[in-house]
Amino acid sequence: MQSMKSEFTAEFLSDLYRQMVTIRFFEESLVAPILNSEIRTPCHLSCGQEAIAVGLCSGLSRDDYVFGSHRSHGHYLAKGGDLRAMMAEIYCKATGCSRGRGGSMHVIDQDVGMMGSAPIVAGTVSLAVGAALAAQIRQDGRVVVSFFGDGACGEGVLYESLNFAALKRLPVIFACENNLYSTHLPIRECRVSQPIYMTAASFGIESHQVDGNDLLQVLGAGRNAVEACRKGNGPVFLELMTYRLRGHVGPDDAIQGTHQDIRPQHEIEAWRKRDPITCFERYLLAGQLVDEHTMASIRADVAAGIGKARDYAMESPSPRREELLRYVFA
């Protein structure tokens, strides 16, 4: 983000900022309730990876589809999902987006194209490909984004999906958020040292590596990918380099009671300096695009909204015992 000029309006940039802050504040607001067991559903926080969700979703229309993973609070919010309904879901309440049946790992808001999320690693990649197949059969112009992590690159279904999507030229963007760890295992212990996007390229797919902490770089790559897909030149694979600032699950990896964060402290500190939100703030201030006062008021507004959402979730009713079997069949 070297350029001091911007092709974007202050309003648009402020909105991007608001979205990133919303995801960060939302997830940070879960930390205390997780630690005091007010929240029991396993929460995989995406702190540090917000630029990817916001950057890619900003290039999509409401009708476009997104499929997520276990770490999809950010994807849900960036696609326009209802914040209160997700908060209520994390509290497993009847008002939640999955009516308290799903918890944190099953966030969905199909009205805005957030088609679902699931923690079986790479399990939704083929679903996203199928949604793109549906778009192609209907010729409805939709584009699909499949969000998954570098851990998914160990799953065979990813490669089946890449091949089929390439074969049929499906309008799907494979968004691989490479945060360098597959739960606890560093990527060098998962695969030989070749960038993931090069593997995707070998399937005949346009593939790029992108700085996933640079919002505008993600946004640019995402827009190009969407355009390619809309023109029938999909699929596109994006390897988005990033880092999670919190544990694999919960606030830190001690939450599971087995170990502390096994990642080197210097590595965590180095990435902390590249926090996508502070990077974007610096860019906005340096370019005099959005001033500190505006940003502060956005932060205050977002924080207030999240507080209200938590109140809503706390006050919401639980599903009733008699409803146990509801939703087994449609």
Place this chain on the structure above:
Amino acid sequence: MSSPRRLQYSLAINEALHQVMELDASVFLIGQGVKSPWYVGNTARGLLDRFGEARVIDTPVSENGITGAAVGAAIAGMKPVVVHPRMDFMFFAMDPIINQAANWYYMNGGSGSVPVVFWGIINRGGAQGAQHSQAIHGLFANIPGLKVVMPATAYDAKGLMIAAIRDANPVVFVDERLLYHLEEVVPEEVYSVEIGKGCIRREGKDVTVVAVSFMVHEAMRAAEVLAAEGVDVEVIDLRTIKPLDRDLILQSVGKTGRLVVADVGWKSFGMSGEIAALAAEEAFGSLKAPVLRVALPDCPAPANGVLEDAYYQAVDHIVGTIRQFGLVC
């Protein structure tokens, strides 16, 4: 007046696909071999020419990815039929079928049903060994959120395929290659056979045989044999194994007091055990004898003919089992 139109089982499925695809543009067929009669018999005949490659999609050998794509298309509003010409290969697709499709509606609290048909073909016998001939319907029936249908006749093959495609839920449609040549009167119009409803193929007062798929025909033969011996056998064709037609089974057992379950799958922890348990739980007072089962021994399918003969159950096994009741005059 011309006689009613007769149709082969496989062509009844073919007609169902033609008709539903014509009526509903959201229906499509995907799977390995849909361009080739070598894989799917004549069930896909004429579909490619009529509906084109966009809706009749032959695929690479990627059961997990392709089945997942069918599930994803269903989530996105389509009604896919994904075919597995040998259901053994569906083990590669258990994640999209079970983790995703079966759970999807529930785990998302009623957002987004998954109207997909997982069509798996059993290839019984033929010296094909353990990985080309398995019947795994019982495994699917164990999973909440899946429906499982198993037509034994051409009429039901058409009606259940149409019902499966039109159902809002994931339905596993299981047929058997050995039934493909069977021919009977099949109406030309579009009709459904209700999922969850079995039927009585033969009325009798002494013994109830609950059978599915290939074993329905074997049970009918057994009933003929035993009729000559003065034993009156009632044959129930389940047609759907999940949801189970409990009322039909319980009514029949209430009448006969004796139950034999004839399955095309393995004996342990499967469909036959489930039906035996139903009788024990809810018809105990009616039972005049222990519930007996005719099912595959707990053994992988062998290739050798002598061993196959020992492994597969047929009319003689059903007759022998019913004779254990000591009803023969």
